[in-house]
Amino acid sequence: MSTLSTALSTAIADSAELKERIDRFQEVHRAIVREVRKVIVGQEEVVEQVLIALFVGGHCLITGLPGTAKTLLVRTLAQLSA
Numbered sequence: 001m002s003t004l005s006t007a008l009s010t011a012i013a014d015s016a017e018l019k020e021r022i023d024r025f026q027e028v029h030r031a032i033v034r035e036v037r038k039v040i041v042g043q044e045e046v047v048e049q050v051l052i053a054l055f056v057g058g059h060c061l062i063t064g065l066p067g068t069a070k071t072l073l074v075r076t077l078a079q080l081s082a
Contacts, residue, residue: 029055032080039076040069050077 029051036047046062050073053060062070 025055032077035080036073036076040073043069043073047073050074054081 032051033047040047046064050060050062052058054077062074064070
């Protein structure tokens with residue numbers, strides 16, 4: 001087997017693995033959003049922004065008026081991740 005053939009086989013395998021990881025990530029994302037929406041009505045943009053921060057390992061500061069489900073959102077995500 002030539003070096004080019006081996007490299008191509010490796011690239012194809014890596015591509016398949018990457019596709020599986022992306023599919024799994026999308027599946028997990030949809031499941032989390034579905035569960036959060038059972039508890040939080042509206043706030044789609046806030047939910048997406050918080051999920052982005054969590055998925056990339058970052059931090060976020062959630063601000064807003066009292067009664068806008070900030071604490072409920074964080075508690076719900078904590079319960080889902082446990």
